[in-house]
Amino acid sequence: MKLHERIDGRLREFIDAQVMFFVATAPSGPDGHVNLSPKGMGGTFVVLGEHRVAYLDYHGSGAETIAHLKENGRITLMFCAFQGPPNIVRLHGRGRAVPITDPEHAELARHFPAAPDRHGVRSIIDVDVHRVSDSCGYSVPLMAYEGDRDLLLRWSERKTDADLAEYRRVRNDVSIDGLPIFAEPQP
Numbered sequence: 001m002k003l004h005e006r007i008d009g010r011l012r013e014f015i016d017a018q019v020m021f022f023v024a025t026a027p028s029g030p031d032g033h034v035n036l037s038p039k040g041m042g043g044t045f046v047v048l049g050e051h052r053v054a055y056l057d058y059h060g061s062g063a064e065t066i067a068h069l070k071e072n073g074r075i076t077l078m079f080c081a082f083q084g085p086p087n088i089v090r091l092h093g094r095g096r097a098v099p100i101t102d103p104e105h106a107e108l109a110r111h112f113p114a115a116p117d118r119h120g121v122r123s124i125i126d127v128d129v130h131r132v133s134d135s136c137g138y139s140v141p142l143m144a145y146e147g148d149r150d151l152l153l154r155w156s157e158r159k160t161d162a163d164l165a166e167y168r169r170v171r172n173d174v175s176i177d178g179l180p181i182f183a184e185p186q187p
Contacts, residue, residue: 004132006050019145022078025068032177035064039149044115057123067098067175086137093129120156
């Protein structure tokens with residue numbers, strides 16, 4: 001493993017070339033569920049600076065990442081080389097979710113000009129990266145990329161803004177551990 005001072009040069013090129021990455025978060029304390037989510041779709045991840053990255057967070061079955069970031073901010077993103085020379089890059093940091101209802105969302109969204117339809121986006125995950133490392137990745141399998149799936153985009157195309165707001169209210173109100181996501185904290 002090698003530590004790096006920043007995201008630049010070959011690390012940035014490597015990250016930009018990956019079509020998939022993984023996001024890990026966990027609640028505070030000894031209880032609760034660690035969450036690990038695969039992410040993809042071209043144009044939905046950007047390097048904003050040497051110590052800052054962001055990605056578009058689309059509506060989905062859960063919103064554990066948002067709940068954990070609201071609680072403690074801890075996040076790790078991992079990029080693996082499934083083609084070419086083996087490599088794994090991890091970005092450790094403090095993140096925050098900027099929901100579509102936040103006035104700052106529109107400003108951050110301009111950093112994603114290559115993103116597919118943004119109608120299904122529920123937030124932007126903005127990460128202040130404090131640790132950058134890479135490691136060998138010798139056991140990561142070689143796999144061929146066939147293309148992005150469009151199922152999530154097609155699902156959200158059938159929804160109105162009101163439908164998506166209702167989805168967040170009903171399906172993304174609290175995490176599997178009872179942490180508030182889009183709901184107000186319970187007394």
